[in-house]
Structure formats: structure tokens, C-alpha cells
Amino acid sequence: MKKQWILVAAIVVLAIGIFPLHSSAAPAKSISLKLAETHPQDYPTTKGDYEFARLVKERSKGRITVEVYHSKQLGEEKAVIEQVQLGAIDFTRVSISPVSAFVKELDALQLPYLYRDAKHMWKVLDGPIGADILKKLGPANFVGLGWFEAGSRNFYTKKQVKAVEDLKGMKIRVQQAPLMVGLVESLGAVATPLAFGEVYSAIQTGVVDGAENNWPSYLSTSHYEVAKFLITDEHTRVPEIMIASKKVFDKLSKEDQALIKKAMKDAEPAQIKFWNDYEKLAEKTVREKGSVITEVSPQEKQKFMDAMKALYDKQPKEIIDMVNKIRAVK
Numbered sequence: 358m359k360k361q362w363i364l365v366a367a368i369v370v371l372a373i374g375i376f377p378l379h380s381s382a383a384p385a386k387s388i389s390l391k392l393a394e395t396h397p398q399d400y401p402t403t404k405g406d407y408e409f410a411r412l413v414k415e416r417s418k419g420r421i422t423v424e425v426y427h428s429k430q431l432g433e434e435k436a437v438i439e440q441v442q443l444g445a446i447d448f449t450r451v452s453i454s455p456v457s458a459f460v461k462e463l464d465a466l467q468l469p470y471l472y473r474d475a476k477h478m479w480k481v482l483d484g485p486i487g488a489d490i491l492k493k494l495g496p497a498n499f500v501g502l503g504w505f506e507a508g509s510r511n512f513y514t515k516k517q518v519k520a521v522e523d524l525k526g527m528k529i530r531v532q533q534a535p536l537m538v539g540l541v542e543s544l545g546a547v548a549t550p551l552a553f554g555e556v557y558s559a560i561q562t563g564v565v566d567g568a569e570n571n572w573p574s575y576l577s578t579s580h581y582e583v584a585k586f587l588i589t590d591e592h593t594r595v596p597e598i599m600i601a602s603k604k605v606f607d608k609l610s611k612e613d614q615a616l617i618k619k620a621m622k623d624a625e626p627a628q629i630k631f632w633n634d635y636e637k638l639a640e641k642t643v644r645e646k647g648s649v650i651t652e653v654s655p656q657e658k659q660k661f662m663d664a665m666k667a668l669y670d671k672q673p674k675e676i677i678d679m680v681n682k683i684r685a686v687k
């Protein structure tokens with residue numbers, strides 16, 4: 358009799374294990390992810406990050422939260438990128454320049470005078486070339502999620518630059534990226550790679566004679582206060598990128614991975630709009646604050662382009678093949 362009772366009890370325990378009393382699946386675990394951003398809270402890339410985070414939260418019904426740490430709270434870009442690679446930070450929105458130090462193929466998207474205009478760049482980024490380059494981030498332990506707008510970059514200096522020759526011998530801060538060093542050197546200037554947060558004091562104290570960036574960064578960093586001469590040479594159009602840590606991303610379900618990728622794609626138009634509005638305002642504001650803007654003539658711009666041909670000559674064949682494909686996009 359006792360034996361029978363033991364048998365019944367064992368069957369009940371087993372049955373409960375196989376068919377739990379609460380048969381509905383346990384609620385999915387909530388996930389909290391960190392996104393590092395160098396710019397302040399009201400900057401157009403940060404606003405794009407918030408839009409991405411909003412879409413992720415909404416579409417996961419509150420299950421996945423992306424916390425945006427703006428204003429370099431998690432560190433300068435190079436250090437943040439390394440943390441993303443290790444899996445200590447989940448996402449970062451960065452310029453592709455510092456990422457190109459880890460993923461050489463990105464150089465194909467940031468060479469000087471590459472795109473005809475913003476429309477051309479977006480056709481490339483949103484098309485098969487952009488998708489293909491995002492995939493190249495995998496071997497470096499990143500997942501390329503998508504692109505944001507960052508306008509075009511100009512040189513700004515303590516002394517006025519009116520022509521390409523004036524840059525000869527000048528010390529110019531660049532991002533920590535080999536291609537940016539080569540770009541400045543092709544103009545006969547001395548490239549000084551520095552972290553973004555160090556540029557203001559480097560210009561102020563004369564460690565460098567100037568830097569280069571887009572209108573929004575020229576304003577938001579107050580670089581215009583210490584380098585009041587800007588020349589509209591528009592040498593590059595460098596997209597921003599959202600990268601995830603591959604170590605973290607690979608642990609997510611396929612559905613969550615797809616949701617995050619789609620949220621980034623869908624945040625893109627909002628960020629472009631934030632960008633375009635702020636870019637105009639930034640240009641107007643620095644002009645009002647006393648920056649001296651040298652507009653380059655088409656002839657002078659051609660001289661900038663000619664000087665940068667040397668940089669193209671140094672590129673490996675794979676990069677030049679991609680450049681040719683980019684140029685062929687109509």
C-alpha cells in the first residue's frame with residue numbers, strides 16, 4: 358500500500374513538472390541596455406538616440422529599455438567603442454571616423470568629396486552598399502545597426518584660411534582615425550588626433566591652430582569662441598553610425614534583434630529632420646556670435662579636391678572598388 362502511495366506521489370510531482378499549474382508561459386524577462394552618446398541632450402544625434410529608444414520601448418511593450426547616457430557620461434568615443442567591443446556598453450552612436458580605426462572598410466564612406474550631396478549619401482547608405490558595409494562590422498565584434506545624418510565638415514582656425522595653401526604647416530585636430538590624419542596631411546597641414554572633449558582647450562592654449570567639424574558641433578562645443586575663422590570647404594560628409602556590442606546582441610532572441618534593427622531604421626527620418634533644423638540654426642547662430650565665414654569659390658574648392666587626390670591614391674583596391682560603386686549610384 359505504502360509503495361502505491363509513493364508511486365502516486367511521484368507521478369503527481371512529475372506531472373506538475375511537465376504541466377505546470379500555471380500553464381501560461383512565464384512573463385519574458387525585461388532587458389535594460391545602455392547607449393553612450395558624446396553630445397549633449399538637445400543635440401540632433403542625441404534626439405535621434407531618444408527616438409530609437411522610444412521605438413524599442415513601444416514595440417517591445419515596455420520590455421526592452423534603452424537608457425541614453427549623453428554628454429560623454431560613459432567616456433570619450435574611442436574608449437566607449439572599446440567598451441562596446443568588450444560588451445561593457447551595449448550601444449553607442451558615433452561618427453564613423455573613430456570606428457574606422459577598427460573597421461577599415463568604413464573609409465570607403467568617409468573619403469573627401471565622395472558624395473554629390475546629402476541625397477546621394479542617403480541613397481548609398483540606405484541601399485545595398487550601406488547594408489553591405491554594416492555587415493563588415495561583425496568581425497570587429499560590433500553589430501552595425503544603421504546611420505544618422507551629420508552634414509558636412511569644414512575647417513575652422515584661429516587665423517583666417519582663405520585658400521588651401523594657407524593650411525600648410527598649420528596644426529589641425531582630427532578624430533582618432535588614420536584616414537582623417539591622411540586627409541589633413543594631404544593638404545600639407547600637421548594632423549593632431551585628439552579626443553573630442555580636449556579640442557576646446559587645445560585650440561585655446563595653442564596646442565593646435567584649428568580643427569574641423571560640422572556646423573552643429575562647431576556651435577555646441579563652443580569651438581567658435583576660440584577658432585573664429587571658418588572656411589566652407591565642405592571636405593567631408595561623414596555619416597554617424599549606431600553600433601551594438603556583438604557580445605550583447607548575440608544573446609538576444611532573433612525577434613528582439615529584428616525589433617532593435619527596425620527601430621534604428623525607423624528612427625532615421627526623425628533624426629534627419631532634427632539635424633536639418635539644427636544645422637541651419639547653428640550656422641545662423643555662429644554667424645551672429647561673430648564667426649568670420651570664408652565662402653570658398655568653386656575654383657578654390659577644386660583646389661581642395663585636387664590636393665586630396667593624393668589620399669585616394671593611397672587607398673587599397675577594395676576601398677577604391679567601393680568608391681567607384683558609390684560614385685555610380687545615381
Ligand code: GTR
Pocket residue numbers: 395402434450451452454455507532552553569570571574597
Ligand atoms: C562630431 C561627431 C562626434 C565626434 C566629433 C569629433 O561631428 O558627431 O561623434 O566624432 O564630431 O570630431 O570628435
